[in-house]
Amino acid sequence: MDRKKSIELLNRAVADELQAVHQYMYWHFHLDDQGFGPLSAMLRRIAIMEMGHVERLAERILFLKGDVDMVAAATVQRITEPDAIVAKACEMEQGAVVVYNQFALECAKLADSASKQLFEALVNDEEAHFDEFEKQLDNIKRFGPSYLALQSFSGGSAAQESSPGASTVA
Numbered sequence: 001m002d003r004k005k006s007i008e009l010l011n012r013a014v015a016d017e018l019q020a021v022h023q024y025m026y027w028h029f030h031l032d033d034q035g036f037g038p039l040s041a042m043l044r045r046i047a048i049m050e051m052g053h054v055e056r057l058a059e060r061i062l063f064l065k066g067d068v069d070m071v072a073a074a075t076v077q078r079i080t081e082p083d084a085i086v087a088k089a090c091e092m093e094q095g096a097v098v099v100y101n102q103f104a105l106e107c108a109k110l111a112d113s114a115s116k117q118l119f120e121a122l123v124n125d126e127e128a129h130f131d132e133f134e135k136q137l138d139n140i141k142r143f144g145p146s147y148l149a150l151q152s153f154s155g156g157s158a159a160q161e162s163s164p165g166a167s168t169v170a
């Protein structure tokens with residue numbers, strides 16, 4: 001097993017995850033500031049999941065006797081419009097799915113099953129994140145840009161809902 005190659009792939013994933021943590025928290029701050037409560041909370045929750053991904057990758061790197069490069073792959077993009085944020089988040093999650101599928105295949109070739117399984121587990125999580133962001137994007141397209149603002153009046157849990165009509169506004 002080529003540990004060096006596995007460690008390199010795992011560290012590339014750490015860099016992508018750190019980038020996602022920074023970007024999602026940046027969006028969390030801005031959405032909260034603009035009054036988009038549910039979407040802001042969703043970004044914070046997913047940022048914390050990405051931090052959990054960093055931890056799982058780091059544990060694997062240390063098991064393989066490597067060290068963790070705690071450097072984000074890119075700096076934060078200063079996107080602050082809610083619809084642009086959701087579109088970019090979809091793109092980032094889709095990108096992660098492609099990359100981690102590829103890394104899982106490379107780890108299989110390296111006969112490193114545990115790293116392969118870790119990347120496959122991350123693919124599942126990133127697909128679930130993509131699904132959440134895509135639902136928001138679909139709703140913006142269906143109901144217009146005011147959809148996200150209206151969520152703010154529906155009691156805080158609207159980020160999970162499929163349509164603003166389903167919320168119970170007293």
Ligand SMILES: [Fe+2]
Pocket residue numbers: 017020049050053096122125126
């Ligand atoms: Fe992730």
Ligand SMILES: [Fe+2]
Pocket residue numbers: 020046050093096125126129
């Ligand atoms: Fe993700």
